[in-house]
Amino acid sequence: MRIAVVGAGYVGLVSGVCFSDFGHEVVCIDSDPDKILQLRQGVVPIYEPGLEDLLARNLASGRLTFTTDMAQAVDEAEAVFIAVGTPTRRGDGHADLSYVMAAAADIGRALTGYAVVVTKSTVPVGTNRKVAAVLREANPQASFDMVSNPEFLREGAAIDDFMRPDRVVIGTETERARKVMAELYRPLSLREFPVVYTGLESAEMIKYASNAFLATKITFINEIAALCERVGADVKAVAKGMGMDGRIGSKFLHAGPGYGGSCFPKDTRALARSGQDHAVPMQIVETVIKVNEEVKRRMFLKIEDLLDGRLRDRTIAVLGLTFKPNTDDMREAPSLTLVPALVGAGAKVRVCDPQGQREGEALLPGVKWCDSAYQAVQGADLVVILTEWNEFRALDLARLAKRMAVPQMADLRNIYDPDEVRAAGFVRYAGVGR
Numbered sequence: 001m002r003i004a005v006v007g008a009g010y011v012g013l014v015s016g017v018c019f020s021d022f023g024h025e026v027v028c029i030d031s032d033p034d035k036i037l038q039l040r041q042g043v044v045p046i047y048e049p050g051l052e053d054l055l056a057r058n059l060a061s062g063r064l065t066f067t068t069d070m071a072q073a074v075d076e077a078e079a080v081f082i083a084v085g086t087p088t089r090r091g092d093g094h095a096d097l098s099y100v101m102a103a104a105a106d107i108g109r110a111l112t113g114y115a116v117v118v119t120k121s122t123v124p125v126g127t128n129r130k131v132a133a134v135l136r137e138a139n140p141q142a143s144f145d146m147v148s149n150p151e152f153l154r155e156g157a158a159i160d161d162f163m164r165p166d167r168v169v170i171g172t173e174t175e176r177a178r179k180v181m182a183e184l185y186r187p188l189s190l191r192e193f194p195v196v197y198t199g200l201e202s203a204e205m206i207k208y209a210s211n212a213f214l215a216t217k218i219t220f221i222n223e224i225a226a227l228c229e230r231v232g233a234d235v236k237a238v239a240k241g242m243g244m245d246g247r248i249g250s251k252f253l254h255a256g257p258g259y260g261g262s263c264f265p266k267d268t269r270a271l272a273r274s275g276q277d278h279a280v281p282m283q284i285v286e287t288v289i290k291v292n293e294e295v296k297r298r299m300f301l302k303i304e305d306l307l308d309g310r311l312r313d314r315t316i317a318v319l320g321l322t323f324k325p326n327t328d329d330m331r332e333a334p335s336l337t338l339v340p341a342l343v344g345a346g347a348k349v350r351v352c353d354p355q356g357q358r359e360g361e362a363l364l365p366g367v368k369w370c371d372s373a374y375q376a377v378q379g380a381d382l383v384v385i386l387t388e389w390n391e392f393r394a395l396d397l398a399r400l401a402k403r404m405a406v407p408q409m410a411d412l413r414n415i416y417d418p419d420e421v422r423a424a425g426f427v428r429y430a431g432v433g434r
């Protein structure tokens, strides 16, 4: 099949490369000419494990191409995917649909024959019908069906998630579009993946409800963690005991510094706004958003506590800045709240992240970037583990302690055993909820 993917970011690029690997002819379009130039040369502009190899393989096969020319890409495509960003609109918490609508108008003008137009971007309920209206307005003769096909991949494991999804959600209203979508995803059926066929609104809602539920689960355990600290319980044991209940499940029950990233913060805000617009306030989600901000603030207080309330001129090494390991994505990472607060309080902050520096340099002024954890902790009064990259999971703790002025650790991901840390020479250890 011939398909076009508009937007070559984390979702569009991974989808395009994977569809091409299934054997489809894929053209990826992006409005950023530098990105297209890089991709044509096989250079991946983001960090996503395995993507560079898969890109190279499919570029070489000739099935995958990149362009900024919408007309050429959309011509003869059987399906056109919209995978552009839907960040929070400045000021009101709504999803900013300007990129989606701009792409829709461009696609409308470029459509020649029948095509299925598929929204992969996360968009509020009702958006697919608005996209269809924009397409029709741009090209009253256009022959197309609208499909909502939200994406559930996780950055850092994106290829595997795309190739082996828990489910594929397809919102359609016509049999013709359903057949096109079934054919597109057919290569997956070898591994018996489940497809949920539904209407447009339900598909849109599944995505928001899923993300809001996961954000709620994380926030729930973070709140329990705060209480654990006061009552002498260990949230790791609590989460383990809870997670063994099949109705609860162990995933997303790891206490930490609060959720961040390119999806949960903006999607919870957009869902809360939708609820307000329809006079059905999403009270749980609104609380989750508020509590998550408190969780992030609590991390600052924890650090202040470890340093006996004095941050000025103290040296703090922060390990891990991206919102999670195995990505270079810094969007709404907890580090963007915590690090500026430490710098603002007068601390000398040293930072280290395996992939975050390119994005992070502009976002985190006033810090010193280091190449390794051992370099970052030299002479420090405290080491903070903020993102659990593998290389921070097996540090030589004794070596770390020896390099520090005062060996103290704030382990905001609970990756170390407190007794082991103390045995290695640390005088103080604080995790989350233990």
Ligand code: NAD
Pocket (backbone or CB within 6 Å): 006, 007, 008, 009, 010, 011, 012, 029, 030, 031, 032, 035, 083, 084, 085, 086, 099, 102, 103, 120, 121, 122, 123, 151, 152, 153, 154, 155, 262, 263
């Ligand atoms: P991104 O910012 O990485 O990529 C968006 C791309 O679209 C950019 O390269 C941009 O240049 C391009 N673009 C914008 N407007 C365009 C236009 N009119 N024509 C052509 N290209 C255009 O965004 P992302 O993280 O890939 O997210 C895309 C969508 O997928 C969002 O709605 C997001 O919520 C959703 N989503 C993201 C993830 C994730 O993990 N990142 C997971 C699931 C769903």
